[in-house]
Amino acid sequence: MAILIFIIILWYTGLFFQTFFLHRYAAHQTFTMSKVTERVCFVLTWVFQxxxxxxxxxxxxxxxxxxxxxxxENDPHSPKYDPNLFSxxxxxxxxxxxxNQKRITVxxxxxxxxPQWKRFDNFASSRVSRLTWAAAYVAFFIVFATAWWQWLLLPVAFFMAPIHGVIINWFAHIYGYTNFKVKxxxxxLLPFDFLMMGESYHNNHHTHSGRANFGxxxxxxxxxxxxxxxxxxxxIIKLKKTTI
Structure with missing residues (x-):
C-alpha cells in the first residue's frame, strides 16, 4: 500500500507542477507571480519531479x-513524424x-x-541530483515494497515526467474527441480528466492556447x-483576465 500511495503522490504532484508551472506559467504565462513565488515553484518542481x-x-x-x-516537420514531438512513441x-x-543548453538558435x-534560473537548473538537472533522487526512490522501495510486482512501479518513478509527456504528446494526438476544428x-483524450489534471483536454488547449482553463x-x-x-x-498568483 505504501508503494502505491508513493506513486500516486509522485504522479499528481509532479504533474501539477508540470502543468501549473512549466506549462501554464512558463510557456503560456496565463498568470503572474512574484519572483520569490517563482523561485519557490522552481524548487518544488525539482522536489516533486x-x-x-x-x-x-x-x-x-x-x-x-x-x-x-x-x-x-519542425514540431519537437509529433506522432506524424516519428514511427513510435520511443522515437x-x-x-x-x-x-x-x-x-536548454542553448546549443541551437531559437x-x-x-x-x-x-523564466530561467540557470544556476538552479544546472544543479537540478545534474547527474548527481538525478542519481541522488533515483537512489532515494530505490531506498524507499527497499524499505516499503511488500511484493515483487511493486518493483515494476520503480521505473515509473524514474521516468514520471516523460510518461506524462507521452500520454499527451503521443496518445492525445491519436485518440480522443474534438470540440474544435484545428489544423x-x-x-x-478524456471527457473527464481525472488522470492528467486538465492536460488531456488537448484539442481545447490547441484552440485556445492562452486560456488558463483547459476545460x-x-x-x-x-x-x-x-x-x-x-x-x-x-x-499567491494573479490570473490574467484575458486567459480565464
Missing part, C-alpha cells in the same frame, strides 16, 4: 515551438537539451519572458485550473 526534473526554460521554449509548428520521446529529449518569440491532430464543456473539469482559482483568491 525528482530524477526527471524539467527546466522551465527548456520546457517553455519547446512547448511554444510545438504550438507554432504542430504536426509539421518521438528520444527526439524530444534531444531538442529539449539543445534548447527565435525571440519563443524565448520572450520564459493539427490534437484531441481531447470547455460542463464535464471537462480542469482540476489544475480549480487550484489556480484558489491560489488567485489567496493572492
Amino acid at each position: 525528482g530524477s526527471n526534473y524539467l527546466s522551465a526554460y527548456g520546457y517553455g521554449v519547446m512547448h511554444r515551438m510545438h504550438h507554432a509548428y504542430a504536426d509539421t 518521438m520521446m528520444w527526439r524530444t529529449k534531444n531538442i529539449y537539451q539543445d534548447i 527565435a525571440d518569440k519563443f524565448t520572450k519572458n520564459v 493539427d491532430t490534437s484531441k481531447n 470547455v464543456k460542463w464535464h471537462e473539469i480542469d482540476f489544475t485550473y480549480c487550484i489556480m482559482v484558489v491560489l488567485d483568491k489567496l493572492k
